[in-house]
Amino acid sequence: MKNNVILVLLSYFFTISFASANEHKEMYKKAFEEQSQMIKGEKPIDFKRAVFITENVFHKNTLSYFNFCNRITNQGNHLKNFIKEKNLSNYKTGGNYAVFNYMMQPSSLNDNRVCSYDFNDFMGRKDWTKMFVTKLMDTKGGNCHSLPYYYKILCEEIGAKASLALAPNHIYIKHIDEEAKWTNIELTNGGFPRDQWIIQQMAISVEAIKNNVYMKPLTQKESIAMTMFDLACGYDFQFGEDEFYSKIVETALSYFPTCIPLLMCKSNYYGGLGMKEQKKISPDPKKLKYYYDLQTAMLEKINALGHKEMPPELYRKWVESVEKQSQKN
Secondary structure: OHHHHHHHHHHHHHHHHHHHHHHHHHHHHHHHHHHHHHHOOOOOOOHHHHHHHHHHHHOOOOOOHHHHHHHHHHHHHHHHHHHHHOOOOOOOOHHHHHHHHHHHOOOOOOOOOOOEEOOOOOOOOOOHHHHOHHHHHHHOEEOOOHHHHHHHHHHHHOOOOOEEEEEOOEEEEEEEOOOOOEEEEEOOOOEOOOHHHHHHHOOOOHHHHHOOOOOOOOOHHHHHHHHHHHHHHHHHHHHOOOHHHHHHHHHHHHHOOOOHHHHHHHHHHHHHHHHHHHOOOOOOHHHHHHHHHHHHHHHHHHHHOOOOOOOHHHHHHHHHHHHHHHHHO
């Protein structure tokens, strides 16, 4: 009798857990559908909304978009007042200057609390929320993902322009300066590095630049593709890589075909399928070869684009060196 009761309880809790997981997956599908509508031009592109979607679904739709927008709007109003007080309205980069000051310079604009780099689990390996703008807004600690995202959101809130740009394992900001030339903003240390410095420090190949892999300002659709990459990563963190995960990656790649993070996701997906087949009691040699060939083709494509991998530990040392250099200045 006791054993039967235990079996019934286990069955009940398994059913509840399974239903909860399925409901959460449905939330991801709805989030993906909305981002897909943006990137396909079926609804207006809204980077702020696309970012919120990825973070909210990870939290099982428990975040409030109204509150999120309210916080952005309130900060936007403070920034607009700052622009008026400093007579920046006639400058093309007035908005960029205001957002940079709010994020990087201690003042009454930010209650003397600047945004800083959070070195604890900065790749989000243990806690994916380390990548979130909502986490940055709450704690003032971010990384090379949330910092440029937040900067772009605030710029768009006040009518300024800012573009995301990629480097190996890294995201930074590009915008047009007063002389109508592109300038770079490095939010890990609040600096304005030149292209040559980025190329040298991040070991970016000539091929990668020619193939528009790194250092180019992303279009709005490519920026949405990056939020779809985030959606795929969040889904992988919670449920692993499956056909839906692959669908997110494929859709994003169709609008951003040279995106190395997305191409790596596709390569890892094929590798994962091969590993699953290999673990079977009687693996199918044809399937093993098929998945191996697909993964090899993806890796060859990544190499052909000029990408050179920068190990996380090496990236950490780079960020720390940049931080030390900024403190000297």
